[in-house]
Amino acid sequence: AAENAIRPVALGRKNWLFAGAPKGADASAMLFSLVETAKANEIEPQAYLKFLFERFPAAQTTEEIKALMPQHVDKSLLPSLPKPKPRKK
16 A cells, blocks of 8 residues: 555656755655545545645644644545536547
């Protein structure tokens, strides 16, 4: 399962050769980790990130931050997103 989770990152490595700066690479790695952990916990990544970005600024304690992580989040609090419309061919 872990190998499948990192496959998109491994495939894109050549395209993402330069992150601009070490801090950019760290930020990218954190974002990829959150997205893949959300997927592993059967959470739609876009809904999770919307939820996280809205709630994270108000989190003040370690417990509040931990509750926002994908493996701990209460799924009933996540926004439901409309399914994307099929692309026209």
